[in-house]
Amino acid sequence: MYDKELLKDFYTTMVRIRYFEEKIEEMSLKGEIPGFVHLYIGEEAIATGVCKNLTRKDYIQSTHRGHGHTIAKGAQLDKMMAELFGKKTGYCKGKGGSMHIADFSVGMLGANGIVGGGFNLATGGALAEKMKGTNNIAVVFFGDGASNRGTFHEAINMAAAWKLPVIFVCENNEWASTTPYLEQTSVKDIADRAVGYGIPGVIVDGNDIFQVYEAAKTAVERARKGEGPTLLEAKTYRIKGHFVGDPEMYRTKEEVKERFNSNDPIKRFEENVLSSGSLTGKELAEIREKVMLEVKKAVDFAENSRFPEVEELYTDLYV
Amino acid sequence: MYDKELLKDFYTTMVRIRYFEEKIEEMSLKGEIPGFVHLYIGEEAIATGVCKNLTRKDYIQSTHRGHGHTIAKGAQLDKMMAELFGKKTGYCKGKGGSMHIADFSVGMLGANGIVGGGFNLATGGALAEKMKGTNNIAVVFFGDGASNRGTFHEAINMAAAWKLPVIFVCENNEWASTTPYLEQTSVKDIADRAVGYGIPGVIVDGNDIFQVYEAAKTAVERARKGEGPTLLEAKTYRIKGHFVGDPEMYRTKEEVKERFNSNDPIKRFEENVLSSGSLTGKELAEIREKVMLEVKKAVDFAENSRFPEVEELYTDLYV
Amino acid sequence: MRKISFSQATLEAMQEEMRRDKKVFILGEDIASQGGIFGQFKGLPKEFGHDRVLDTPISETAIVGTAIGAALAGMRPIADMHFADFMGVCMDEIFNQMAKIRYMFGGQTTVPMVIRAPDGIVRSAAAQHSQSIEAWFLHIPGIKVVAPSNPYDAKGLLKAAIRDDNPIIYFENKDLFRQLGEVPEEEEVLVPIGKAKVAKEGKDVTIISYSIMMQNALEAATLMEREGISAEVVDLRTISPIDKETILKSVAKTKRLLIAHEAVKTGGVGAEIAAIVAEEGLDYLDAHIVRVGGKFTPVPFSPTLEKAYRPNTADIVNGVKGMF
């Protein structure tokens, strides 16, 4: 049985990601958000389920699709929104944008525009914590497509050989941009690759937050105990285009709609807690309203913030 | 039962590699061969057993430890020797040396100074043959250490996803330079990594030429039939220092001696064919003498050749 | 003459060369299913099949590495980098394999392949998706590097690159893909590699540029014309080997030199050109040389900063004015 507060936490975070992203999509289509924007809608259970096992002292490395991870790790929506708008009040003072969102104060060490760029960085974070003698850990999120980068291999081999406290979380959403993952990935289950490193490879339904949470918990405990890394594969599906504006000519709208309707992680959570009576409809509605307001405030904050001054081009380069 | 000619071939090639390399070691220690030289002594059964399954139209990609592969693929000792001496009569006109030995005319597409540099090149050769509709294949040799490079992963994934006719032959000699492979490699059997690509992973005793030959034969047939790659791990041991001149402070002379005495692939072959009566002592001795002469001639050829002229610095760069 | 986009021009180049030579094929990420981010591969699989237009895994070392291997095996691959920014992933394959194979094996083989690398700033793509890194490759013997500035050259240089037996890096500016320009339909368009072009004649100053900054260079020249300064504008077209002769000839005539590129100024292609002139044409000069280039920072995300980062027409005009 789950603690009620934890369940509320799950829901709050998932809804926070969903509403934030829906707003982002709208703003991006309107042209108010510059740059490339990749949405996490439909995959909320993964970041949420994993990060609820972490403290602020644990690290995460994220991807180009990083808003969900950032929110799940505890970042503030207003500074995130401002960053996406390119404003100086954003987390990166407008220098990063969506693909480089980060909140180092909560251990969110960065989204990454380089697919597969985070594997080794997370491993390094884990190495550092091991050297310092803490029991903090690192988590790296990555896609099915990223599992074919050489960095996947180099990082996991090193982490496994050195028994580092790092968890490799594959968000297998069946697509790498315009390419169905099975066409370019030599195994159906990316978790199978764990065999080649002598570490556990675990598969969960990534749209079931309970499964994600439990599997991550086991992996986190293992890591904290010094037993080394885990490869955790969460099966999910990319609901939105690869980026906002993607013509999506490589699949049908129907396919996507059906997958979403039948397998929305938030709906599944709602059905679960309502039918088990763990949370009431009113409680859920309150959370939704609270989050809605929070997103609105974040937009206000971003809109009312200023763009960086030209002189700021030169700051933050060298210490 | 093996054809007598094939057995003689096995022996000739293995002895050719051994004698060539012994001479190289001598010359290198004397300072007559410039550059870094990595010896293949003790691993002769692998290159020989694999390459006897190949035709001249098949490709191989080699490593920094490439003399054995080059000889096994059918290159001439004289031009090899001249290359190692840095002479203009060498395969690469003295521009390559030991680490860049190659004979394109027999499908030996190059040693490589970059550990793990050959994986993708071999995969590309295989792709080309597939596109051309031939049934030629490609083989890449690599070490246990190289199996931790990202290129291992990218190449095998692509080859497996596209079912390319390429064979990945790991020469697990237990050492990567000064480092025992188990310290930095997360699995004991590198063949286990095949699971992560959905291809066969096969382990053989790399000092038993018959095992190597048979396993390679199966893999080659599979590749020629269009069924895709195989990961073949040949267990062996590095008898010599990492390079000629290596102080080898990381292991004892006794360890090495014992491993060599108990498991010399050439001795094992001799014992096998003599005890089964497949070849006579005289036949073996004749081969050894022939090869000895050949090596001597190669040295003469190299010594009597000229160094390249200074103007040749600029040739062979652009077409 | 008919006008087509830069993107279309590269597409035609591919089509014509793939029809002409069965050995030509292309591989890269997300090029087949949807025709590439900039539409530069649209329709190719339909004509040539998925066997010659290959979507790959996200494995840049494998993309370039297999292209090299295929080239050694007699094919003529074109490897698409998606964004030039990702070339760091396969830099080893580019500089230690592709560039050196012919030389270090003593000319036993050729490595006929092309790397297409979309570069430059495009709508706030930020630090890892906006770079221009051609200068690195100028420093690497064994490859040729081209960078067209307009649809005609885009077609002609790509066709020439595909036919060349040397490994070639083809930098194509992302913001240029939609640019329209005249490209004749009737005749074959081939632009020789290694030759710069005088895009506009002039007598008071030479402006050397390439790729997208050619637009700024020409715009600056027009603006200055009104103020009585006659600028000669040289489009480098090929970055390596650099066309010294055309450069020196122009500077000998105009006595003044400005070089402009979007890439970071420090250590950029402009440095090499300035050095060549300081070595071999110093006596021609009536004024100091000026380089205009990207600021010494990563490319920032925010539009205000991105704009401040990017060199522009005013920088060129001011640079030239400072010479008089």
Added chain:
Amino acid sequence: MRKISFSQATLEAMQEEMRRDKKVFILGEDIASQGGIFGQFKGLPKEFGHDRVLDTPISETAIVGTAIGAALAGMRPIADMHFADFMGVCMDEIFNQMAKIRYMFGGQTTVPMVIRAPDGIVRSAAAQHSQSIEAWFLHIPGIKVVAPSNPYDAKGLLKAAIRDDNPIIYFENKDLFRQLGEVPEEEEVLVPIGKAKVAKEGKDVTIISYSIMMQNALEAATLMEREGISAEVVDLRTISPIDKETILKSVAKTKRLLIAHEAVKTGGVGAEIAAIVAEEGLDYLDAHIVRVGGKFTPVPFSPTLEKAYRPNTADIVNGVKGMF
């Protein structure tokens, strides 16, 4: 004063800084068991344990990538590249992560780390083990690049690099490792990053060099002295950010400039220096600038060709003589 080898100087720098700061550690291939190919890590595991001197897998992306990650987590890693030639393998980690992290995340973090990169020609190591590629990094904002020419600077620059909060690439020439030089034992040796040094004063010509070519530069200066040409020799020490001030000051004084490095001349650091002077110090010049550098080919294996490839003292002397 006592003399120690360049290799020993770097070893002492590591020892002192590792004693001083527990956060400093080192990782790389084959550094612990046998002390590194050039003995530059000898004995470190004995004093600091295998927890702070880490032998790694042959995984350059992991070596640099984990170093970056560890730096973000508060450590001060030193990553050894074995040979600078292997930096292509982890170029993405270097230029897209290490160099940009601080900037693109708006200054939220620092990335205090050092990459040690042994470079240059050494006894016929051939095309993939002899390169000098520092010029690429001059073109990448966000990192600093140093290249000592002698044991004193080797120690002082490495210590300064380890203490610096910015990511630093430390190029150390392989052929210099055995060179002996004076390094005081009593006092702490620290060489400031970003400052060039006038190694020899002179009045007729400025020779700018760094790393191993400083030996040739000084030798050339001595030879020319006999013929009545007084050369000022500037040791760059830091390649990025480049010390413009010292360069321009020297050229203002001598009116002539030659730049020498072992790296390929085209697109090298010499190009940037020549360009700086052509931009900001053209009026000082009484003669054309000369660059001396590696030939435009990969480094060949055969000793005769390797010798022809490498720039030497005579090239410098002849270059200077051509200015008068």
